[in-house]
Amino acid sequence: MDKNIQNYINANLNTDLHALLLKNSPFSDVSMHEIVQQIKGKQVALKKFPFLLKEGILFPPQLNLEQSSSEKTAVYKSALLKSEKFIDLTAGFGIDAYYLSENFNEITLVEQNPDLLEIVRNNWNVLGKKATFINQKLEKFLAENKEVFDVVYLDPARRDNNRNKVFLLEDLSPDILAIREELLSSATQVVIKLSPLIDLKYLASVLPAIFRIDIIAVKNDVKEIVIFLSNQKDNKISCNCVNLESDEPVFKFMFGEEENAVAEYGEPEKYIYIPNNAILKAGVFNLISQKMRLKKLHPNSHIYTSDSQINDFPGRVFEMKVIDAKKIQKKSQYNIISKNYPLKPEEIKKKYNIKDGGEKYLIFTQSKKGKIILKSV
Ligand SMILES: C[S@@+](CC[C@H](N)C(=O)[O-])C[C@H]1O[C@@H](n2cnc3c(N)ncnc32)[C@H](O)[C@@H]1O
Known part of the structure; x- marks a missing residue:
């Protein structure tokens, strides 16, 4: 609460905290450990809960900060609950x-x-x-x-x-x-x-x-x-x-629907879809094919395809074509995605001598016919 302590905390927000802990506290009634706890708290608040960056707010030890929900998920949950x-x-x-x-x-x-x-x-x-x-x-x-x-x-x-x-x-x-x-x-x-x-x-x-x-x-x-x-x-x-x-839509389903869902399978068409991780966690791999009318490439690949684009897919959508491995240019730049493929992205980068990043993607996966490589068009 003391203005001088607050100023000291604010002046040291970017200081190396290990080095600071070795110093003596400039204040007789507050230890350096307590000051560092407040600095750490402000650093976390900056990213996780900016609404707490106010004068007079106190921060607990790091473990309690780590256990706290983020503002973003808390705001989502709050919209679902209303009563007395x-x-x-x-x-x-x-x-x-x-x-x-x-x-x-x-x-x-x-x-x-x-x-x-x-x-x-x-x-x-x-x-x-x-x-x-x-x-x-x-x-x-x-x-x-x-x-x-x-x-x-x-x-x-x-x-x-x-x-x-x-x-x-x-x-x-x-x-x-x-x-x-x-x-x-x-x-x-x-x-x-x-x-x-x-x-x-x-x-x-x-x-x-x-x-x-x-x-x-x-x-x-x-x-x-x-x-x-x-x-x-x-x-x-x-x-x-x-x-x-x-801006992906919420994907809604009833628990147990996956058990009776049937996926349609097919080889890659013009558009390729990778569901977001919330859907992958839910394990609704067949249901997403059935509900969104998309073909699945392989029982274990969880990658989907269609000829005409659907706009409300809860995940990433790419326009791609199948290429021959020999067509991958050495030292070219791609984001690598490997799903249900024997090599990890790091191994793929080494094998084909590709640089990471840029706008274009290469997806290494399997369809029912075997291993395939897809490239952004
Ligand atoms: C994960 S943290 C909660 C974080 C909180 N949702 C937030 O957003 O800051 C769990 C808390 O539950 C408290 N707790 C665990 N078991 C408890 C019990 N049996 N009775 C009361 N509190 C308990 C812990 O002390 C801890 O502070």
């Missing part, structure tokens, strides 16, 4: 709660970490946003709570970072399976943010109350799987594949 009473049971740094509660009148934040909750309380005060702040374990809160909320939101933390093992709900804090009954009886709707690593079929099997799943990518990088649960659902699950920061 909102509660975030895993408030963290409060980014999700700040946006998701926009269309609610009563807001409650629960967080087990007292220091973090105090930071959020300070920041919401600075931002002029009102809420009830509860420093408690959410399991205890749920056991004692008698109120019914319109929306209960959770963004559980990963317990460990072992990326190699199968990702289950039991690996999260809180364990959603252990509290699912309490969650469903405390709200009309339960909304949970999950990692893109989680398997959708597993989710649908262990949480039968799911009625909606959103797969959210930002610039084709899948960031979140968001599930919506309710006790009043019928037995259908609607799914939405979204690629934010692109």
